[in-house]
Amino acid sequence: MDKPVLPLTYEQIDHWIASLQPELAREGFTHAVGILRGGAWPATLVSHATGAVPAFLRYERATRTAVWDxxxxxxARGSKVLVCEDIAGAGHTLADCVSFLREQGLVVKTLTVVFDDLSRMRPDYGMDCRGYFALLPWERHAYTDRYRARWQHTQAGTLGPIGEDHEFAVYAIDLDGVLLPDVPPHRYDADLMAALEERDALLPFEHLPQIDFSRTQAIVTGRPEIDRARTADWLARHGYAHLRLVMRDPSRHGEHPEQVAAYKAEAALELACTHFIESDPVQAIFIAQHAPLLRVVWWDAARRAAKLIATQAWRGADAPTP
Structure with a gap:
């Protein structure tokens, strides 16, 4: 993938459609017609924004057939409808669906969340993402290596359907606090070598997050690169030698929680992961802020509980304007 990734969140898409509300309302669309599945949510947002009746089309790529669903x-013939889709792609979906509705005597305009350099058709409404790989929130898995490989084979006709979204989940996990207990920071400050030896002797947790470890791409730890040998030895002794080990470069990322979190978010994106399991709640918040489409899960080992983290920056009434 040679284009910069542009992640778009549900909230950003909601705000974009809200910004179009006056113009969409003036158009007088009777129906917002979503192409299943990617166009379903944009059509629903348009319906809420304008009062247009939500309706759906189903498109079969193999036969290039659109059906009212x-x-x-x-x-009624002569009605004005807005066809909604997630992306104006390189294929024929949008054009074929528009042709189907026009054959029914309808006046048709189009809205896609994004269009890019490969779009076969330019929508009437769409966010211009030319020069970028637009990553939509319901297609976060499209960035994974396995999905892209399956997609290429499917396009070439060498495989059947791509598969279900959840089949492409890829995990990266924190180390301390997830696989083994954390050593309290004050012990490192008191006697570094003693704390490291204590950590080396720790046994893995009996209870781990309930994830598919066969889909775990890597361990991404805040431990510095200088600890690689002893960390790799611990992983090998406890059955985790097969997992890729990514460690922090102190010359690029410091020890402050936000700096460590920035490094973890960067690593997870470079690894094309969809999920990150983090043991520190503060770091989990920062990771979610740095990578808004990454599914960040805070794992509380003491309670054996996991919480999905999402975050947006908030400014109080008295906060200075940047």
């Missing part, structure tokens, strides 16, 4: 009937 709604409990509401087809609009």
């Amino acid at each position: 709604s409990s509401v009937p087809l609009p």
Whole structure:
């Protein structure tokens, strides 16, 4: 992938459609028609913004066939509808669906969340993402190596359907606090060598996060690179030698929680992961802030509980404007 990745969140897409509300309302669309599945959510947002009736089309790529797939009937001839899709792609989906509706005597305009350099058709409404790889929140798995390989084979006709979204989950995990207990920071300050030896002797937790470890891409730890040999030895002794070990470079990322979190977010994105399991709640918040489409899970080993983390920056009324 030679384009910079542009992650778009649900909130950003919601705000974008809200910004179009006056213009969409003036158009007088009777229906917002989503192409299943990617166009379903944008059509629902348009429906809420304008009052247009939500309706859906189903498209079969193999036969290039569009069918009406709604409990509401087809609009009357002459009605004006807005076809909604997630991306104006390189294929024929959007054009074929527009042609189908026009054949029914409808006046059609189009809205796609994004369009890019490869788009076969330019929508009437869409965010211009030319020069970027737009990563939509419901397609966060599309950045994984396995998905891209499957997609290429599917496009070439050498495989059947790509598969379900959850099948492409890829994990990166923290080390201390996830696989083994944390040694309290004050022990490192009191006697570094004694603390390291204590850590080396620790046994793995009996209870681990309930994830598919066969889909774990790497251990991404805040431990500095100088600890690689003893860390790799511990992993080998306890059955984790097969996992890739990513360690922090202190010359690039310091020890402050936000700096460590920035490094972990960067590593997870470079590894094309969809999920990150983090033991420190503060770091989990910062990781989620740095990588908004990464599924960040805070693992509380003491309670054997996991919480999905999402974060947006907040400014109080008296905060200075940047």
